[in-house]
Amino acid sequence: MRIVLTGGGTGGHLIPLIAVAKKIKQRVPETELIFIGSRGKLENDLMGKEGIPTVGIATGKMRRYFSVLNFLDFFRVIGGIFQCLYLLVKYMPDAIFSKGGYASAPVVLVGWLYRIPVLVHESDSIPGVTNRMLGKFAKRVAVSYPEAEKFFPATQVVLTGNPLREDSAAGDAAKAKSQFALSEFKKTIFVFGGSQGSQLINEKIIRILPKLLQNYQVIHQTGENNLKNVEDKAGVLGIKAGRGGYYPLGFIGEDLKDIFAAADLVISRAGANSIAEIAANKKPSILIPLKNSANDHQAMNAYSLAKIGACVVLEETNLGENILMAKIEEIMNNPELQKKLSENIQVFYHADAADTIAEGILNMLK
Numbered sequence: 049m050r051i052v053l054t055g056g057g058t059g060g061h062l063i064p065l066i067a068v069a070k071k072i073k074q075r076v077p078e079t080e081l082i083f084i085g086s087r088g089k090l091e092n093d094l095m096g097k098e099g100i101p102t103v104g105i106a107t108g109k110m111r112r113y114f115s116v117l118n119f120l121d122f123f124r125v126i127g128g129i130f131q132c133l134y135l136l137v138k139y140m141p142d143a144i145f146s147k148g149g150y151a152s153a154p155v156v157l158v159g160w161l162y163r164i165p166v167l168v169h170e171s172d173s174i175p176g177v178t179n180r181m182l183g184k185f186a187k188r189v190a191v192s193y194p195e196a197e198k199f200f201p202a203t204q205v206v207l208t209g210n211p212l213r214e215d216s217a218a219g220d221a222a223k224a225k226s227q228f229a230l231s232e233f234k235k236t237i238f239v240f241g242g243s244q245g246s247q248l249i250n251e252k253i254i255r256i257l258p259k260l261l262q263n264y265q266v267i268h269q270t271g272e273n274n275l276k277n278v279e280d281k282a283g284v285l286g287i288k289a290g291r292g293g294y295y296p297l298g299f300i301g302e303d304l305k306d307i308f309a310a311a312d313l314v315i316s317r318a319g320a321n322s323i324a325e326i327a328a329n330k331k332p333s334i335l336i337p338l339k340n341s342a343n344d345h346q347a348m349n350a351y352s353l354a355k356i357g358a359c360v361v362l363e364e365t366n367l368g369e370n371i372l373m374a375k376i377e378e379i380m381n382n383p384e385l386q387k388k389l390s391e392n393i394q395v396f397y398h399a400d401a402a403d404t405i406a407e408g409i410l411n412m413l414k
Contacts, residue, residue: 052159053083053084053145055146056091060243061148063321064147070402083101085155105127105132106125132159145169148168149176169405189206191206194207210323230310234263237265241316245274263380308329357388357392
């Protein structure tokens, strides 16, 4: 059996693909897996580590503003479609598992043309334009939020949650405390900007860092491209990376689960994968939705949690230094609020998501 995985661009796409791929291999060990999607170091590194070969194709996206890149990317998508016309004949997979997004569009469209069954997974509460379109060419659609079900035919959609690494909720706090020399006498804040980091969150955290470090210690995932800039700005404030309770990191891999386990509060974007990680680890959180996310999906994700008291939401436009610091201290100094946030966010963790999706893919072949 041969299955093509498609998507890419961010860890939020790649990690669920890998989680489901592992479950498929557990059920049918002889399965051959191939990734066809966006080209990039992250794709090669993460897939390569799992022994999944990668094939990059031309991809493009439509921006919601005028840009000459929209014109150029149209031809990139056409190029990607022609590549897939060849690749899917070459590999002739039994099924396609798409994480959705513009990077997977050529694979799904050509898969439909060749009558290859496709399962699309939608992570967010409000599906993007691409996934709404791709849903029309899929045999099945898996969603992470109940709100997303209404965008797809009832006969093909199922609520599964967001698939994560199998050990996402099995972190060792003691390991992280030892690795970063964390103090037992200070609470730990984990600033998590997603696989690529968040420049805005980085800037806001740096501005309040001297105040934060008076009472807390901070593990700060900045994004690889932002790490040096963050370290330099901290240095201007007299704060040396890796000392005095401040630990900036470009990218976090296998250590992520241990850092989550050690954290007392998570400050994060509101991407579906980040939320799922927070929910799996039952952590109080402050979510800062990306203002220009497609269909405002990050805000929708965040407010889906906030309406049941599962997180605190701060909009980018309201992210002043005093408000951010006040919200941090409000949570850190209120054990009852911490407990409420921790308990309420658990409903967004579906431990069996990867298993359910893997089963759905295999059932398409019966």
